Amino acid sequence: MQESLFSFLGENLQLFLTYTGVYNATPGHFIMIAVGLIFIFLAIKYEFEPMLLIPIGFGILIGNIPFKDAGLQIGLYEQGSVLNILYQGVTSGWYPPLIFLGIGAMTDFSALISNPKLMLIGAAAQFGIFGAYVIALQMGFEPNQAGAIGIIGGADGPTAIFLSSKLAPELMGAIAISAYSYMALVPIIQPPFMRLLTTKKERVIRMKSPRVVSSTEKIMFPIIGLLLTCFLVPSGLPLLGMLFFGNLLKESGVTRRLAETARGPLIDTITILLGITVGASTQATQFLTMNSIKIFALGALSFIIATCAGVMFVKFFNIFLRNGNKINPLIGNAGVSAVPDSARISQIVGMEYDSTNYLLMHAMGPNVAGVIGSAVAAGILLGFLG
Amino acid sequence: MKTIRKKTGLLLLLTLIFTAGVQAQRVTSMRINEVLVINADNFVDDYGKRSGWVELFNTSAGTVNIGGCFLTDDRNNPKKYPIPKGDVLTRISPRQHALFWADGIASRGTFHVNFVFDPDKENYVAFYDTDGKTLVDEIVIPAGQKEDISYGRRVDGLEEWIYFTKVTPSTNNLTLDTNEKLDNFKINDSWGIGMTLSAMAVVFIGLFVLYVIFKQVAKLSIAASKIRAKKAGETVLSDGGDISGEVLAAISAALYELNEDVHDIERTVLTIQKVKRNYSPWSSKIYSLRENPRK
Numbered sequence: 001m002q003e004s005l006f007s008f009l010g011e012n013l014q015l016f017l018t019y020t021g022v023y024n025a026t027p028g029h030f031i032m033i034a035v036g037l038i039f040i041f042l043a044i045k046y047e048f049e050p051m052l053l054i055p056i057g058f059g060i061l062i063g064n065i066p067f068k069d070a071g072l073q074i075g076l077y078e079q080g081s082v083l084n085i086l087y088q089g090v091t092s093g094w095y096p097p098l099i100f101l102g103i104g105a106m107t108d109f110s111a112l113i114s115n116p117k118l119m120l121i122g123a124a125a126q127f128g129i130f131g132a133y134v135i136a137l138q139m140g141f142e143p144n145q146a147g148a149i150g151i152i153g154g155a156d157g158p159t160a161i162f163l164s165s166k167l168a169p170e171l172m173g174a175i176a177i178s179a180y181s182y183m184a185l186v187p188i189i190q191p192p193f194m195r196l197l198t199t200k201k202e203r204v205i206r207m208k209s210p211r212v213v214s215s216t217e218k219i220m221f222p223i224i225g226l227l228l229t230c231f232l233v234p235s236g237l238p239l240l241g242m243l244f245f246g247n248l249l250k251e252s253g254v255t256r257r258l259a260e261t262a263r264g265p266l267i268d269t270i271t272i273l274l275g276i277t278v279g280a281s282t283q284a285t286q287f288l289t290m291n292s293i294k295i296f297a298l299g300a301l302s303f304i305i306a307t308c309a310g311v312m313f314v315k316f317f318n319i320f321l322r323n324g325n326k327i328n329p330l331i332g333n334a335g336v337s338a339v340p341d342s343a344r345i346s347q348i349v350g351m352e353y354d355s356t357n358y359l360l361m362h363a364m365g366p367n368v369a370g371v372i373g374s375a376v377a378a379g380i381l382l383g384f385l386g
Numbered sequence: 387m388k389t390i391r392k393k394t395g396l397l398l399l400l401t402l403i404f405t406a407g408v409q410a411q412r413v414t415s416m417r418i419n420e421v422l423v424i425n426a427d428n429f430v431d432d433y434g435k436r437s438g439w440v441e442l443f444n445t446s447a448g449t450v451n452i453g454g455c456f457l458t459d460d461r462n463n464p465k466k467y468p469i470p471k472g473d474v475l476t477r478i479s480p481r482q483h484a485l486f487w488a489d490g491i492a493s494r495g496t497f498h499v500n501f502v503f504d505p506d507k508e509n510y511v512a513f514y515d516t517d518g519k520t521l522v523d524e525i526v527i528p529a530g531q532k533e534d535i536s537y538g539r540r541v542d543g544l545e546e547w548i549y550f551t552k553v554t555p556s557t558n559n560l561t562l563d564t565n566e567k568l569d570n571f572k573i574n575d576s577w578g579i580g581m582t583l584s585a586m587a588v589v590f591i592g593l594f595v596l597y598v599i600f601k602q603v604a605k606l607s608i609a610a611s612k613i614r615a616k617k618a619g620e621t622v623l624s625d626g627g628d629i630s631g632e633v634l635a636a637i638s639a640a641l642y643e644l645n646e647d648v649h650d651i652e653r654t655v656l657t658i659q660k661v662k663r664n665y666s667p668w669s670s671k672i673y674s675l676r677e678n679p680r681k
Contacts, residue, residue, distance in 0.1 A: 119596055
């Protein structure tokens, strides 16, 4: 009797052991857990995009807890599991447009409206996307995969997730992690190239103060912006539609509560869900591949190309502008979206050379134009390659 | 009163437009998609029998319930086969298919109609809405059909009808094993230069047009503000683009805060001293009562 009880308990214990994380762990799981911990460390210690890196970092930990595939419906990729249900917002692409709604409701386009020529900088910086696309093709990626990788250069996490979920879902985890990592590393990546491509004289150019923009102009902007961009690139509708809708909620002045919800609780909720599920999607077996390493390299390249394209475009543009109307090329980097970090970089680098030259407001122009530009670029890629 | 009438009219109009949109997601979205008249050595039904079949396709992005609609092979009898209501299988998912067996034995189930095809002459099939009057779709299958070759739309839901030697019951008529778009890009634009140039051109055009429009809007806005200021008897600044002192002060304060963005870590002290609190909102009645709605 006792013997059978002990053997029964022993068998059960053995079975239980096969279910533990320790039993199912592989070196890949530990590598990914280390990556997650690095993300959390960077977010807390250096405050690199903490709102994103903490959910993503913790998501990586969640996604890399090893377990036995026994149909317990616990893993992100198991249909019907809680994580899987939350992940549907990513796979079916409805988290990013909701984030764009919030971004629209919190973005002030005044800087852009007061000096509309800054929009062109936002367009020029999108060269990073297509530069990376060209290189990705040469590295052997399929055109749809190259398009999804290239969008990292747009420096816009939701856009990157939206496009990659449509064009190359198999690469989405690596693309999202890469995009958010480099967005967090904007303060490290951009300044050397900004200094390299500008002269001391150019760095101290003072720009005219932006004029006060009327509320009518602010209301007209999202309406005209939507009609124009979406008539041109209808495939950008999910992102641009929500971006401009959010902005109209903000600027109309009569939907304050809706705007506050969109830029507050709604975007926070979606950011949490998006971050945690994207992080959890990076399971070692899916993520630790040569393609991921290539994507990280391409992501860095796309950021560099975008920064250089923005700065160089301003220098080129200045040739045609009269003295007094010239643009400080240090705001060229801000065309890569990454709102508002890249605009802050313009300000910080600018102040190194002239402590009374405030570029932040000017840099916000190309910065928000970059958001529009990257969404348009995503629409084009989706239209061509989807 | 007039305003109320106007509002009611507007509401009715919107309701009409909205319901018209809803209708588009209903049975009117169904299409007869593929028909096999002579089933000699092909797909078998649940009873292991072979017979002709009709495939319907839901062209919409919403689920459509075809329960209560009608299938017929007789122009004079639109209600010949009423599709039973209450069967969960008659809810056709978006872009999905439903297959009906033309075996003439309706007692075999929802998807067995009470007519058969005549292999010697042309056959007519129609699908009617639940009222039995509204024709949703119809097709005449030419006479002289061959065994195991179906007649269907080249692409699901589209107009062109062709013969299929490879029949596709309950699935897409056109299945792709390659992506034509991507293949074209691979062949014609292997370096990605064409894509880069065309896409950058589109991005630039989009933002350039936006720039042109808002340049003009800005001019109009400045002119309008000058006129308003003149009317009000205010002095117009030579440079209308100046920012007010308060805004500049706010920006400066924000920049100062940015530069001083270092948090003080305050010392925390653990104490056991009891905090005296005579009043607690938990015990207050006012928080548990609803306020009267304000008009």
